[in-house]
Amino acid sequence: MSTSKGLEGIIVAQTDITSIEKGKLSYVGYSIDDLAEQASFEEVVYLLWYKQLPNEDALHKFKAQLFDEMTLSPSFIEQLKHMHIENAHPMDVLRTAVSMLSLYDSEHDHEDRDSNIDRAIRLQAKIAMIITAFHRFRNGLALIEPKQELSYAENFLYMLHGKDVNSLESKAFNKALILHADHELNASTFTARVCVATLSDLYSGLTAAISALKGPLHGGANEQVIKMLMEIETTDAAIPYVKAKIANKEKIMGMGHRVYKEGDPRAKHLKEMSKEITKQKDMSQWYEISEKIENYVKETKGLPANVDFYSASMYHALGIPHDLFTPIFAMSRTSGWIAHMLEQYANNRLIRPRAEYVGLENQTFKPVNKR
Numbered sequence: 001m002s003t004s005k006g007l008e009g010i011i012v013a014q015t016d017i018t019s020i021e022k023g024k025l026s027y028v029g030y031s032i033d034d035l036a037e038q039a040s041f042e043e044v045v046y047l048l049w050y051k052q053l054p055n056e057d058a059l060h061k062f063k064a065q066l067f068d069e070m071t072l073s074p075s076f077i078e079q080l081k082h083m084h085i086e087n088a089h090p091m092d093v094l095r096t097a098v099s100m101l102s103l104y105d106s107e108h109d110h111e112d113r114d115s116n117i118d119r120a121i122r123l124q125a126k127i128a129m130i131i132t133a134f135h136r137f138r139n140g141l142a143l144i145e146p147k148q149e150l151s152y153a154e155n156f157l158y159m160l161h162g163k164d165v166n167s168l169e170s171k172a173f174n175k176a177l178i179l180h181a182d183h184e185l186n187a188s189t190f191t192a193r194v195c196v197a198t199l200s201d202l203y204s205g206l207t208a209a210i211s212a213l214k215g216p217l218h219g220g221a222n223e224q225v226i227k228m229l230m231e232i233e234t235t236d237a238a239i240p241y242v243k244a245k246i247a248n249k250e251k252i253m254g255m256g257h258r259v260y261k262e263g264d265p266r267a268k269h270l271k272e273m274s275k276e277i278t279k280q281k282d283m284s285q286w287y288e289i290s291e292k293i294e295n296y297v298k299e300t301k302g303l304p305a306n307v308d309f310y311s312a313s314m315y316h317a318l319g320i321p322h323d324l325f326t327p328i329f330a331m332s333r334t335s336g337w338i339a340h341m342l343e344q345y346a347n348n349r350l351i352r353p354r355a356e357y358v359g360l361e362n363q364t365f366k367p368v369n370k371r
């Protein structure tokens with residue numbers, strides 16, 4: 001038996017959702033560059049689930065369906081309020097709340113695509129509500145209802161902060177949601193697929209995916225990046241800080257990627273947005289510190305910035321609390337997780353690899369009092 005630690009380079013599925021070829025990323029054949037520049041997040045979600053871009057009518061209907069599901073029932077809200085236990089991390093709250101949503105779904109037609117599309121719309125809409133409502137409740141504030149005329153990205157920021165969103169904020173956040181939406185068989189997506197390949201349900205798959213995303217080697221890295229920037233504080237301190245970390249054999253969060261060795265094609269878009277938004281908010285130092293780290297780690301270790309690197313300074317400049325960075329990643333990636341779970345159901349086989357046994361052998365059992 002040959003093994004590949006971390007399943008590196010092993011192809012375990014065929015997909016028609018996302019491709020990463022020679023460092024180029026596309027969703028359903030559309031370059032991420034075109035989508036990031038021109039699409040709305042809603043169009044991208046539709047693309048991932050229906051494998052085509054919506055026409056005007058279809059997009060209008062899809063947005064209306066999403067908007068209609070942007071509600072939480074009074075009993076759900078009560079339970080969400082109770083999740084504000086001291087120091088509860090919003091990622092744990094999100095995982096628990098998404099799992100709880102399954103209690104409100106009494107249907108058991110879990111392999112039926114149409115029912116799952118209805119669930120998908122519900123989940124995509126409610127996740128934005130859960131994150132923003134929880135944040136407001138923990139600050140003693142009331143939940144803010146979404147506005148029909150706003151996009152998904154705008155509504156999220158509006159419901160979080162309770163104030164209007166300017167055009168650069170809207171553009172930056174929409175782009176970030178698109179860039180995080182899917183990424184082939186990353187750890188959390190694979191987790192979701194393994195889960196539903198047992199013919200478990202979408203809620204279970206999503207709960208499992210959120211659990212996998214949370215780790216700092218995956219989606220949890222964006223919160224670690226902003227923690228690092230805050231510790232560094234000034235541009236002059238950036239290189240000494242990173243040098244010391246590397247000398248200590250510690251990882252620099254937001255740098256390196258299993259698949260991209262030359263560069264993550266999403267990072268340049270986030271870098272550009274970080275530059276623009278930090279400038280608008282008079283917070284350019286966070287961009288400048290980030291750029292110094294990026295250049296140093298690239299030159300000395302040959303490691304490029306990944307999707308989690310510039311999103312950190314950008315979200316910070318957008319006034320987003322640091323512990324919501326990873327839940328926001330989850331909100332965006334929900335679209336991709338769902339696309340992959342639908343694909344898994346449509347062509348399912350239980351996922352069950354093997355392990356090579358390297359432990360003790362031929363042991364003689366002794367009763368407990370003789371050991």
Ligand SMILES: CC(=O)SCCNC(=O)CCNC(=O)[C@H](O)C(C)(C)COP(=O)(O)OP(=O)(O)OC[C@H]1O[C@@H](n2cnc3c(N)ncnc32)[C@H](O)[C@@H]1OP(=O)(O)O
Pocket residue numbers: 006186216217218219221250251252253254255256257258259301303306307308
């Ligand atoms: C959305 C996402 O999930 S993107 C990734 C988010 N995660 C991070 O940003 C965390 C920091 N980065 C990392 O830990 C890694 O680069 C990963 C987990 C993303 C990819 O890891 P892998 O492909 O498994 O590479 P692995 O961890 O084996 O690293 C290979 C070598 O590069 C080094 N390396 C990789 N990333 C980093 C880093 N960020 N900082 C310093 N050294 C690093 C490792 O220490 C290792 O060195 P060694 O061979 O001397 O032991």
Ligand SMILES: O=C([O-])CC(=O)C(=O)O
Pocket residue numbers: 180182183185186187218258259306307
């Ligand atoms: O693909 C990966 O390994 C990590 C991931 O989710 C991403 O980069 O978006």
